[in-house]
Amino acid sequence: MKLAILSRAPRSYTTARLRTAAFDRGHQVKVLNTLRFAIDLSTDEPDLQFRGRPLSHYDAILPRIGNSVTYFGTAVVRQFEQMDVYTPNTANGIANSRDKLRATQILSRHNIGMPPTTFVRDRADVIPAIERVGGAPVVLKLLEGTQGIGVILAPSLKVAEAIIETLQSTRQNVLIQRFVSESRGRDIRALVVGDRVVAAMRRVAKGDEFRSNVHRGGSTEAVTLDPAYEETAVRAAQIMGLRVAGVDMLEGQDGPLVMEVNSSPGLEGIEGATKLDIAGAIIDFIDNQVAFPEIDVRQRLTVSRGYGVAEIVVHAASELVGGPLAESGLRDKDVTVLTLHRGPRVIPNPRPGLALEDGDRLLCFGKLEEMRSMIPARRPRRVKKLPRTPIHEA
Ligand SMILES: Nc1ncnc2c1ncn2[C@@H]1O[C@H](COP(=O)(O)OP(=O)(O)O)[C@@H](O)[C@H]1O
Numbered sequence: 001m002k003l004a005i006l007s008r009a010p011r012s013y014t015t016a017r018l019r020t021a022a023f024d025r026g027h028q029v030k031v032l033n034t035l036r037f038a039i040d041l042s043t044d045e046p047d048l049q050f051r052g053r054p055l056s057h058y059d060a061i062l063p064r065i066g067n068s069v070t071y072f073g074t075a076v077v078r079q080f081e082q083m084d085v086y087t088p089n090t091a092n093g094i095a096n097s098r099d100k101l102r103a104t105q106i107l108s109r110h111n112i113g114m115p116p117t118t119f120v121r122d123r124a125d126v127i128p129a130i131e132r133v134g135g136a137p138v139v140l141k142l143l144e145g146t147q148g149i150g151v152i153l154a155p156s157l158k159v160a161e162a163i164i165e166t167l168q169s170t171r172q173n174v175l176i177q178r179f180v181s182e183s184r185g186r187d188i189r190a191l192v193v194g195d196r197v198v199a200a201m202r203r204v205a206k207g208d209e210f211r212s213n214v215h216r217g218g219s220t221e222a223v224t225l226d227p228a229y230e231e232t233a234v235r236a237a238q239i240m241g242l243r244v245a246g247v248d249m250l251e252g253q254d255g256p257l258v259m260e261v262n263s264s265p266g267l268e269g270i271e272g273a274t275k276l277d278i279a280g281a282i283i284d285f286i287d288n289q290v291a292f293p294e295i296d297v298r299q300r301l302t303v304s305r306g307y308g309v310a311e312i313v314v315h316a317a318s319e320l321v322g323g324p325l326a327e328s329g330l331r332d333k334d335v336t337v338l339t340l341h342r343g344p345r346v347i348p349n350p351r352p353g354l355a356l357e358d359g360d361r362l363l364c365f366g367k368l369e370e371m372r373s374m375i376p377a378r379r380p381r382r383v384k385k386l387p388r389t390p391i392h393e394a
């Protein structure tokens with residue numbers, strides 16, 4: 001295959017390793033500086049220029065988008081997606097994982113263990129928020145920090161309040177998170193490629209530091225993960241839309257607590273600790289997947305007028321419960337079930353004989369009008385007239 005690694009650091013360990021691994025496997029590989037692309041929207045087909053010249057065809061890209069260039073970098077990745085070039089990490093996946101609040105929001109509805117986290121804006125809400133996550137000492141995080149920078153352990157309510165006030169006065173947003181003390185300055189980094197963990201290490205913070213980042217002097221050791229940690233890491237990466245990811249987890253009393261999902265994980269620490277060829281595993285995975293470029297399913301399926309994607313929930317009261325999918329009548333209404341979600345399980349292409357249960361969620365494609373009647377009404381259909389007194393005392 002012909003692979004482009006999007007990176008601004010061609011000489012960094014990770015980029016050099018990925019380039020070498022691709023080359024050694026007989027692939028054509030180039031490292032292209034993310035900031036030298038021009039997104040060309042002037043022609044019929046989505047296109048890209050590189051260093052002022054039309055870009056030649058690539059089968060796949062491997063984006064390594066740094067924090068400082070998220071906006072432009074994800075725009076370039078999105079353009080490659082529009083051109084049907086395979087990328088293990090989509091622009092959406094990168095953007096979602098980059099912002100710690102957004103990532104936490106997305107993961108929170110999927111039964112993934114996370115340290116209790118809260119986000120407030122008003123001064124008056126700060127102290128109650130800290131108390132809600134368990135009180136001081138408490139961890140404060142800038143939304144887009146990395147390498148441990150912007151992660152602070154505030155020893156008391158007073159100090160926490162002062163830090164938050166200071167940061168907010170410089171227009172920085174802060175997450176408030178329970179300090180998971182039982183993890184004792186240690187965390188787990190799992191490297192997810194596709195749907196498995198290819199390597200994992202434990203990082204141990206230096207001295208009395210609580211952040212275990214390698215950039216903060218943390219040391220590393222290879223670990224074999226419990227299945228619960230493996231499964232959590234893979235699911236977290238999948239939910240974020242990342243096929244190559246570094247998932248950071250604390251070792252909580254009741255199991256893994258995901259702190260963040262990195263879309264451009266560094267390989268130096270983890271290859272050093274595990275002596276595994278992780279760069280090679282990433283390249284092999286991409287080579288295997290090239291035939292399946294990521295498709296924005298919702299966007300593609302909504303182009304036929306009146307058709308779209310919706311989630312139908314099977315309620316105890318509905319006549320769907322108990323019967324097999326084939327007798328649900330959905331097919332007659334021109335509705336196809338793509339996947340069935342049952343608790344944490346996902347059943348792709350459910351068989352006609354499968355019996356439906358209370359609480360099942362069916363991801364469907366079909367006539368929106370038909371599906372609307374099966375989705376509990378949320379909003380009034382028509383916009384109402386402005387009331388006679390638009391504003392009045394409650
Ligand atoms: N809630 C927490 N409780 C205990 N330690 C934490 C917590 N959050 C972060 N840490 C420590 O701080 C480090 C950096 O936090 P993280 O959220 O991963 O930010 P960064 O993006 O800067 O790496 C983690 O690797 C972990 O060692």
Ligand SMILES: [Mg+2]
Nearest residue numbers: 147148248260
């Ligand atoms: Mg981290």
